[in-house]
Amino acid sequence: MSAMAAPAEAAASNRILEIRDLNLSLRDDHGWVQVLNDVSFSVRPNEILGMVGESGSGKSMTALSILRLHAKRDAQLSGQIQFDGHNLATASEGRMRRIRGRHVSMIFQEPMSALDPVFTVGEQIAETVRRHFGVSRKEAFERAVAALDSVGIASPRTCAGLYPMALSGGMRQRVMIAMALVCEPKLLLADEPTTALDVTIQAQIMDLLLELAQKTGTSVLLITHDLGLVAETCDRVITMYAGQIVEEGRVRDVISNPQHPYTAGLMRSIPDAHRPRGGLSSIAGRVPSFRNMPEGCRFRPRCEFVEAACSQTQRLTETGGHLVRCHRARQLSLEGAPA
Ligand SMILES: Nc1ncnc2c1ncn2[C@@H]1O[C@H](COP(=O)(O)OP(=O)(O)OP(=O)(O)O)[C@@H](O)[C@H]1O
Ligand code: SF4
Numbered sequence: 001m002s003a004m005a006a007p008a009e010a011a012a013s014n015r016i017l018e019i020r021d022l023n024l025s026l027r028d029d030h031g032w033v034q035v036l037n038d039v040s041f042s043v044r045p046n047e048i049l050g051m052v053g054e055s056g057s058g059k060s061m062t063a064l065s066i067l068r069l070h071a072k073r074d075a076q077l078s079g080q081i082q083f084d085g086h087n088l089a090t091a092s093e094g095r096m097r098r099i100r101g102r103h104v105s106m107i108f109q110e111p112m113s114a115l116d117p118v119f120t121v122g123e124q125i126a127e128t129v130r131r132h133f134g135v136s137r138k139e140a141f142e143r144a145v146a147a148l149d150s151v152g153i154a155s156p157r158t159c160a161g162l163y164p165m166a167l168s169g170g171m172r173q174r175v176m177i178a179m180a181l182v183c184e185p186k187l188l189l190a191d192e193p194t195t196a197l198d199v200t201i202q203a204q205i206m207d208l209l210l211e212l213a214q215k216t217g218t219s220v221l222l223i224t225h226d227l228g229l230v231a232e233t234c235d236r237v238i239t240m241y242a243g244q245i246v247e248e249g250r251v252r253d254v255i256s257n258p259q260h261p262y263t264a265g266l267m268r269s270i271p272d273a274h275r276p277r278g279g280l281s282s283i284a285g286r287v288p289s290f291r292n293m294p295e296g297c298r299f300r301p302r303c304e305f306v307e308a309a310c311s312q313t314q315r316l317t318e319t320g321g322h323l324v325r326c327h328r329a330r331q332l333s334l335e336g337a338p339a
């Protein structure tokens with residue numbers, strides 16, 4: 001993996017990325033609404049960090065914030081996103097362009113949203129290489145072909161000459177992976193990278209992605225609804241609920257011994273170790289609207305352990321080796337996923 005400006009500093013802190021008190025507000029037709037609230041976490045070198053939570057909990061917004069990919073006019077970001085000595089929350093657009101795709105890259109749920117229909121896939125990958133390494137067109141194209149080869153595409157040179165529309169969903173996702181990893185970034189943001197694919201090839205593509213990330217020394221933030229996948233592949237996991245982190249810890253501990261009632265609800269959706277990979281089961285009730293958030297604990301309207309003190313602000317604190325946003329965590333004996 002190629003080094004960036006301050007490897008010693010990153011090694012010293014043992015963090016690739018350090019996010020502190022990230023807040024994000026978005027503007028829609030009804031005005032501004034805060035969708036991320038004091039999100040803090042870090043990513044370590046070579047780790048796969050899982051991020052789970054129901055739809056609308058803020059997982060994609062967290063990833064998009066790291067690369068500042070929201071429409072600028074309609075998004076307000078505050079807090080620290082420390083990456084290689086720079087705060088990406090306030091870095092210039094020029095610096096962000098140098099970072100995107102080179103040092104931090106992203107794989108989206110739907111590859112067509114990231115591929116340009118009017119250029120061949122070879123041209124698109126080569127353009128990423130040229131932009132960041134300044135090599136000749138020929139050299140960049142050869143690297144693109146090698147990248148397509150590395151993701152298991154049988155005729156990479158032919159594929160390089162095709163337009164995205166000519167490819168199957170699985171092929172497009174392989175192209176996305178090739179494009180995301182061609183510059184051997186330090187960090188890959190993988191947002192539901194296989195959800196749009198046929199279930200029979202999901203596991204295959206995910207294995208490929210993680211294998212290549214390991215080869216290139218790339219840390220991965222893996223956003224997924226698939227708790228089985230998290231259990232199999234991640235080192236640590238973060239649970240998000242209503243724009244906040246509610247629990248963070250080592251995967252095995254969080255799965256067998258969740259400390260937050262919401263995480264426990266999610267973990268109950270892994271019925272047994274032999275079940276194939278699957279999605280989240282439903283927890284009674286609905287995620288509250290960002291415009292109508294309950295005071296104190298945001299999970300309060302759905303929590304079977306609620307008491308009066310839950311209407312006070314809950315802070316993320318260390319409990320039983322995890323970080324947990326629930327003052328009752330120590331008293332509760334929650335069940336995790338069945339062994
Ligand atoms: N432009 C916008 N204006 C206002 N709110 C928005 C906008 N875009 C997204 N949101 C809201 O931000 C919240 C977080 O969305 P996000 O896409 O991060 O959820 P998610 O956890 O990735 O969900 P999913 O699992 O469905 O992908 C959602 O409630 C969504 O409605
Ligand atoms: S703070 Fe109260 S309502 Fe919230 S998760 Fe803990 S027990 Fe449930």
Ligand SMILES: [Mg+2]
Pocket residue numbers: 059060061191
């Ligand atoms: Mg999402």
